[in-house]
Amino acid sequence: xxxxxxxxxxxxxxxxxxxxxxxxxxxxxxxxxxxxxxxxxxxxxxxxxxxxxxxxxxxxxxxxxxxxxxxxxxxxxxxxxxxxxxxxxxxxxxxxxxx
Amino acid sequence: xxxxxxxxxxxxxxxxxxxxxxxxxxxxxxxxxxxxxxxxxxxxxxxxxxxxxxxxxxxxxxxxxxxxxxxxxxxxxxxxxxxxxxxxxxxxxxxxxxx
DNA sequence: ACGCGGATTCGACATCCGTCGAGTTTGACA
DNA sequence: TGTCAAACTCGACGGATGTCGAATCCGCGT
Numbered sequence: 329x330x331x332x333x334x335x336x337x338x339x340x341x342x343x344x345x346x347x348x349x350x351x352x353x354x355x356x357x358x359x360x361x362x363x364x365x366x367x368x369x370x371x372x373x374x375x376x377x378x379x380x381x382x383x384x385x386x387x388x389x390x391x392x393x394x395x396x397x398x399x400x401x402x403x404x405x406x407x408x409x410x411x412x413x414x415x416x417x418x419x420x421x422x423x424x425x426x427x
Numbered sequence: 428x429x430x431x432x433x434x435x436x437x438x439x440x441x442x443x444x445x446x447x448x449x450x451x452x453x454x455x456x457x458x459x460x461x462x463x464x465x466x467x468x469x470x471x472x473x474x475x476x477x478x479x480x481x482x483x484x485x486x487x488x489x490x491x492x493x494x495x496x497x498x499x500x501x502x503x504x505x506x507x508x509x510x511x512x513x514x515x516x517x518x519x520x521x522x523x524x525x526x
Numbered sequence: 527a528c529g530c531g532g533a534t535t536c537g538a539c540a541t542c543c544g545t546c547g548a549g550t551t552t553g554a555c556a
Numbered sequence: 557t558g559t560c561a562a563a564c565t566c567g568a569c570g571g572a573t574g575t576c577g578a579a580t581c582c583g584c585g586t
Contacts, residue, residue, distance in 0.1 A: 350446025
């Protein structure tokens with residue numbers, strides 16, 4: 329029950345994603361992105377929701393991007409972030425009791 | 428779709444658990460504990476599965492314990508670890524697409 | 527061409543984190 | 557009581573991480 333066996337290389341890979349979610353700001357960013365109306369959200373809507381500087385938000389978004397959890401697309405002056413469900417589903421399955 | 432909204436205090440709490448899984452050794456420990464025969468596993472069976480020292484394993488197990496992901500019980504000379512499914516299920520649900 | 531606002535990158539800094547070896551605790555058993 | 561093995565704690569060290577402000581990049585509109 330719960331959590332399938334994971335070998336060392338797999339643990340190495342997946343831990344990057346978990347680590348990315350292991351910061352309060354990033355977890356909240358992820359939740360805002362994943363629950364966004366229309367499947368995406370503008371950075372300009374993310375930044376004002378936090379107390380930290382916009383450069384810090386950018387830095388966190390980069391971490392989520394490099395972890396494979398989100399995708400970014402520039403349109404005009406704005407950048408929109410979108411969730412990447414594949415990896416999220418993989419993490420979810422790993423933690424689910426029936427796995 | 429995917430990931431319910433999370434407010435700041437909740438993010439603060441849950442990020443501790445994700446951070447705990449955000450290390451390769453701890454993720455593998457978690458997987459071994461959660462998939463253990465009989466629902467528990469001895470530290471003496473965990474330690475030799477890794478290249479790091481036993482004090483490091485102890486340190487990681489403490490992190491998992493303090494994150495609420497596992498429980499420990501001493502019996503005679505040995506300490507047995509058991510998963511705490513409640514929190515794991517919460518994390519899994521948070522990442523599942525239907526949430 | 528210029529300036530502007532949104533977003534990222536860069537450089538710096540303080541703090542946190544993973545690791546080790548040494549020392550300590552715990553319980554079993556002679 | 558003394559010793560042994562299992563597990564944890566402690567102190568220290570180097571590298572990673574979160575944060576900021578300044579500088580830079582990128583499109584747009586004038």
